[in-house]
Amino acid sequence: MSGTMATTKVSSHAEPAKSTSPSMSFVSGSRSPPLWEETLGELIDRHAVKYGTHTAAQFPWQQNHKLSYNDLASRSQVIARSMLARGLKHGDSVAIMAGNCYQYIETFLAAARIGCPFVVLNNTYTPKELVSALQASSCRLLFIASTIKLKNLSTHIDETRKKLPSLPFVLLASKPGMKDYSSFVKEGRTITTTALKEAESFVGNSDMLNLQFTSGTTGMPKAAMLTHRNLINNGRFIGAAMNLNSADVICCPPPLFHCFGLVLGFLASFIHGSTIIFPCDQFDPDQVLDALHAHKCTALLGVPTMFIAEIEANKKKKLNITTVRTGLAAGSSVSPILMKQLEREFGVRGMLIAYGMTETSPVTFITSLDDDEERRTKTVGRVLPHTAAKIIDREGKIVPRGVSGELCTSGYALQKGYLNNPEKTNEVMKRDEHGVLWMHTGDECVIDQKGYCSVTGRIKDIIIRGGENIFPHEIESLLATHPSIAEASVVAVSDDRYGEVVGAFLRQRPQAGCLMPNITLSQDAATRNLSRPNWQEVNHFVRKHLGSHKAPRYIFWIGDEGVGDEFPKTGSGKMMKHKLKDVAERLVKEGRGGGEEQTKLKARL
Missing domain, CATH: 3.40.50.980 (Rossmann fold)
Incomplete structure (x- = not known):
């Protein structure tokens, strides 16, 4: 590589051995077929030789190019x-x-x-x-x-x-x-x-093919280095799980700037000789429906929020869509109710769930078309070929099956590392006593007796809004620069449409010139509300500096009734976000979290 793209070198990934104890949370995928090199x-x-004039990609929104x-x-x-x-x-x-x-x-x-x-x-x-x-x-x-x-x-x-x-x-x-x-x-x-x-x-094939940023780029960005070998084989195995072939037509509304659109969408389709339809430059449910109908698509990709929007849009369009035999969801699980709606509305009978992370190219687990409804809705399936996974406790020891812990994955799909960031690379990519390199995902998971994995929580502090990862620290750092905000803590709040949205707990900054400087905000309501920005102002402030999806849907002020007079923290001063999340969920159910301005904007959104 040239000097302008210096990289963090991570040596080759040893093939993990099969687990010798089936009672432990260690699974390894098949070693056949061989990896493409x-x-x-x-x-x-x-x-080009194999498929020739067969349509590889089509763009209805670009004059059907x-x-x-x-x-x-x-x-x-x-x-x-x-x-x-x-x-x-x-x-x-x-x-x-x-x-x-x-x-x-x-x-x-x-x-x-x-x-x-x-x-x-x-x-x-x-x-x-x-x-x-x-x-x-x-x-x-x-x-x-x-x-x-x-x-x-x-x-x-x-x-x-x-x-x-x-x-x-x-x-x-x-x-x-x-x-x-x-x-x-x-x-x-x-x-x-x-x-x-x-x-x-x-x-x-070990050269970097794709560079994907895995967090916000203000401050210290992390850019995952993904190789030809990583992405080609991942797309190959994803397409195989969907049983794709040259007769399939895939509708792909997820964005190409994300692994979903680029790998699960384009590469999976391309590798299997299928045709992929990109119905819109950015998600539009009406354009997706038109593409499904006009091109008789056999597969539909998306996150649950997209599927919900498409179903809602078709209540008006009333298109008769019956050709979609399968689909692929990522970002969050698909509920049994939504599964049934997809079957009823579009004829989908085999919606697969994929799990992974950008750093693993991205998929490591996927459900099967042969799985029953419970496994298709409550698990992320089994591990892909040439991939291994284990669940470990805080000491790094593999736990028994059925016991939760941190999921670690290994195999061909692991990134080369984070570009020019050996410290962050070494935090998440670690070798075991056998020399096998593992990606520590930060996700809390369980592997059952049949090898199916269920995600039970996130160890890493990530909010997943409509399949898009949001890192609270970035938002917290920005909010702390607001002249009226002294401290901020951001958590995930459940949402019917997006799965999760941003909730921000804020402490007001004491005002300069206040006549009662020794009175804390929680002790005096009048002081507490002095020059406090409303929900709309806080939301706009974040939108101005970060992407709109990172703007808080809910805000809660420390000192207000029901919120608490202090941030809950451990003895060492670390924020106890699980307690804040519980407070947020309770207050949202009570209809609180921003007032009338928020309610009006939510209606428009």
Whole structure:
């Protein structure tokens, strides 16, 4: 890799041995079929020969733009040449911020051909977060859309130009003064086939293919380095679990900036010769329904919140959708009630649940089409091939089956590490006494006698809102900068639509010039309410600096009735968030957590 993409080196992952004690929480997947050891560039060319003119991807929202397997091979070659003409070389990162467009797929495959790590940028990033991610990844070329659905990215573009003036842009639409995509594609005419083949010859399957940020990029971002070997085999095993083949048509509304859209969606489909439909640049239930109906899709991907929105939208559209034989959900479990609704509305009879994390490429457990309803709704299935998992206690010892503890996974899918962050890498990736490298997930799980895994909680302090991971510390750090907030603690609050939303416990900062400086906020209601921002102001403050999904749905002020006069903390001063969560759940049931302004905004949302 070039000097601009220095990496944290993690040595090869030893194959974990089969457990010798079936009574312990250790499971290991099959070692057959063998892992594929090719690069994505090699796979593109192999599939062009195998599937030829068969449609690989289709984009109804982009004038029904189609790409065959032949197109993916030829277009990725053309764009790879343009990247080479720009001076990019093996190891130079290429980034993209866009909706689910055909350019996303073309640039991803082109970068893969010549060994340029592809950096996928979250569509909810603020301009500041975008710049931070580009700096952290040492980006050498940025592809960016002018808009994503109704979101205008002009401010993002202006901020990046200001802070990173030497970074070249390619706009995925025509705009005065900026190189657009169609012009960029023509730049590679000067690069010969021989030069392209030479660049491709330097790429190995252990090279980084994709760089995914796993947390907010304000402060210290963590960027997971995922290889060709990681992602190709993960997509392969996911598609196999869904029984995908060239006759399948997959509808994929999850975003390509996430492993869900890129790996569970595109790569799983591509590897099995299927056709994938990207119905919208950003999720729109009506467009999803139109795609399911028009293209007679056989598989539907999404998180439960998407499925609920689609079912609700179809009450008005009343489309007769009966072709969806299977589907894949991730982010949170699908309730039996929702499973039945999906079968009734769309004909889905085999909705699978996948579990994993970005750092494991991402899936390590998945349910089966043969599983009964209880296992499909209450577990995340069994471990994938060439993958092992164990449940450990706080001392690191494997616990008996049926006993909860932290889930650790091992095998081919483990990331190379976090980019330029050996400290964080070593915190979560640890070798056991046999030299096997394990990813410590931070999730509390149970493995039963049949090897099925159930997620019982999260050891890591993460909020999962509609399948998107939110890290409370980032929000807490921002809230602490508000002039009226002295202390903040953020927790997950249950929500019927999103699974979880953000709840913030706040302590008001004593006001400058207060006539009663020694009176605490909890002792005097008048003082407590002096210059206190309302829910709408706090929500807007977070939206202004972070993605909108990170803005608190509920706020609770320390000192208010029912909240408590102090934050619950341990003797060492650590926040006891489980107690705060209990308080939040109780207050929300009572209809509290923000007042009238919140209720009005919730109705609009």
